[in-house]
Amino acid sequence: FLDYPLALKAFAAAQVEKKVADTVATLVWLDPGVMVLNSLAALDLDGEFSAAVRPVTLANTIAMPPQSEPDDYWKPIYEETGLDCKTLPLLETIADEVKIQPYYNCEVFSFNPGLGIAKEWARLLGRFLKDENYQKTACTTFLKRLFLHQAVLSAVISSRAKPDRIKALPLTSGYPFNQHEKLSVSKKAASLNDLSVVIFDYAWDSSPAWMKKIKIEEPLHQWLFATYLDYLQIAPAIYRVEGSCNSYLIAGQQGCVLIDPAGASDAPEFFEKILEKFPLKAILLTHAHQDHSDDIEKWKTDTGIKVVAQRQYKEYFQYQAEMADFFARRNAIWSGKPLAAEPPAPKVSRGEPTVFFADEHHFELGGLNFIMRHTAGETPDHTTIWIPELSAVFVGDNYYEYFINNSTFRGTMIRPVLGYIRALDTALSFDPAYFLMGHGSPLVSRKAIKTKAGALRDALRTIYNETIKGINAGKDVYTLMREIKLPENAALRQYFGKVEWTVRGIWQEYVGWFDENPATMYDLPFSSVFADLNKLAGEDKIIKKAEEYFNKKEYVKVLHLTDVILHFDPNHKSANEIRIKALKSLQAGSGNFIEGIWLKHGIRSAEDRIHENN
Structure with a gap:
């Protein structure tokens, strides 16, 4: 159930319910991302x-509006549980304050195990997980898959308990910390000390500055600081803070080494506490991306602290400077902000490396050997760092828990897939016990490392081999994008990159842009005859055909057809309207973050054109 990662909750709850049904009257569920600070009364x-x-x-x-007929997602759930939308009580969501039918949070809740609620939750959820048709037709978005367990539990509770037997849990016993800043004044907690149960979710792990977001009084503040610092130690001598990236501090009796400083700058107080006892001696950079390499100057508080990077580090910033106007435009789209009148000025003061190396750099500190090896992949200067005494390898962005993105839509040079493969080969060849990547939770067992990092390496190798094979067979790039898939045993979510984009990136990297069609040798694109096609077919016929494709769920063809009209008439109302519908349908079915950004941009652009025309 890779696409339903939280489904396990139902099956775990059912097992516990079975064991305690005859002995307790209240069974409490608390998610792993939850902290209990006061009474659970x-x-x-x-x-x-x-x-x-x-x-x-x-x-x-x-969530569904009150008394509205259930959609394809909820209808089978209601039918299985015998619910009637007309008789269900009205609820209101916590943060966005929307009126809804019963849909309950299941990170913190309790139930009477004697009622068989968890057993029915697991049974019903299992039935929907095995229903391939339901998954294809109803669970069409990432969120619907992610929260299917929650929807099913809500229906089970509503069917097994009368409204007056459902206790309203106060917000203090299930406080959504990630939404703290968005809560209305009446709901926002004045102090963490006032709360009983806090849902940190991912904030605890990936928002290190969380203690600054809410008032915390002593002695709780001191206890939380010490507890969190202890939590940040992921292995003997290794601490991790994840802000813009994972920053790692390796602490020894003779001093500390900081790997990728930028991520620690959101909450520097934690590493600074360690540095009070063990001063910083060196900063090592896995690569030049600013979310990793920024803030060198903040941490280099002494001229004796050396900063080490691979020598192509400098070329990355030269490339960024040359393409500044382009990146300003792409980054504005990426962030959903209007394009600035002038590109942002380059950073005036930027800490620079003091030591550059070509292939390998090695130094020793307090009995620990730091071996830096050039392993180009995500960037040309990318470096893998190996500390044999700790059996720890630091791989930067050459590994993600998700599928790679070898050509970002923000704009980059093609990232060589073979580079990723070779970098992973290098890291795995050390047989590390700790596999420490640039983003996300590290892998901390040899079995997990071989299974997960090895799976990505093997999947990339398969995709690379199949693409090269297809190119040699004379297949065009779009055929290969359709044909080449992840290996069936590769459990890799395509959240940032996608296989088809990687295939296209490999194609362009190896054989360039020419597709053997003579027309593409010249400076007139296919769109130069769109006006002629429009006259030949007629706008009405093109729109009608687009609507046919939309009804057949062939949304990309709708985009191509509307391109024909919008190229010479950008404000064409009908073309923009059907295009928006197609883009929103693609958006609803996408679980890819980057795809979602550009679909949203397309929707916003089409909506703006309609508004301009009114």
Whole structure:
């Protein structure tokens, strides 16, 4: 159930419910990302209630308006549980304050195990997970797959407990910390000390400055600081903070080494606490990306602290400077902001490396050997760092838990897939016990490293080989984009990159842009005859054909047809309207972050053109 990562909750709850059904009257579920700070009394059912829950924090695209007929996602769930939308109570989401039908948060809740709620939750969820048709037709977005377990639990509770037997869980016993800044004044906690149960979710792990977002009084503040610092130690002598990237601090008796400083700058107080006892001696850079290499000057507090990078590090910033106007435009689209009148001025003061190396650099500090090896992949200057005494390898951005993105839509030179493969070969050849990447939670067992990092390496090798094979067979790039898939045993989510984009990147890297069509040798693109095609076919016929394709869910063909009209008439109302519908349909079916950015940009651009025409 790779696409349903939270489904395991139902099956775990059912197992516990079975063991305690005859011995307790209240069973409390707390997600791993939850912290208990005060009494759990609000979750106690006191023999009076069947469950204690609160509404979801956000409606997203899942919750249904009051008394509305269930959609394809909810209808089978309601049918299985016998719910009637007309008789269900009205709820309101916590953060966006939207009126909804019962849809409960299941990160913190309690229930009477004697009612078989968890057993039915697991049974019903299992049925939907095995229903391939339901998955294809109803679970059409990442969020609908992610929260299917929550929708099913909501229906089970609503069907097994009368409204007056469902205890309203106060916000203090399920406080959504990630939404703290977005909560209305009446709901926002004045102090962390006032809360009983806090849902940190990913904030604890990937938002190191979380302690600055809310007032925390002593002695809780001191205890949390010490607890969090202890949490940041992921292995003997190795600490990790994830801000813009994973920053790692290797602490020894003779001093510390900082790997990729930028990520630690959001909450520098944690590493600074360690540096009070073990001063910083060196900064090592895995690569030049600013989310890793920024803030050298903040951490290089002494001229004796050396900063080490691969020698192509400098060329990356020369490339960025040459393409500044282009990147300003792309980054504005990326962030959903209007294009600035002038590109941002380059950073005036930027700390620079003091030591550059070509192939390998080695130094020793307090009995620890730091071996830096050039392994171009995500960037030309990319470096793998190996510390044999700690059995720890630092791979930067040459490994993600998701599929790679070998040509970002923000604009980069092609990232060689063979580079990623060779970099992973290098890292795996050390047989490390700790595999420390640039973003996300490290891999901390040899089995996990071989399984996950090895799976990415093997999948990339398969895709690379199949692409080269297809090129040699004379297949065009679009055929290969359609044909080449991830190996069936590769459990890799395509969240940033996609296989078809990687195939296209390999094609362009190896054989360039020419596709053997003589027409593409010249400076007139295919769009130069769109006006002629429009006259020959007629706008009405093109729109009609686009609508046919839309009804057949062939949304990309809708985009191509509307391109024909919009190329010479950008404000054409009907073409923009059907295009928006196609883009929104593609958006609804996408679980890819980058694809979503550009679909959203397309929607916003088409909507702006319609507004300009009104």
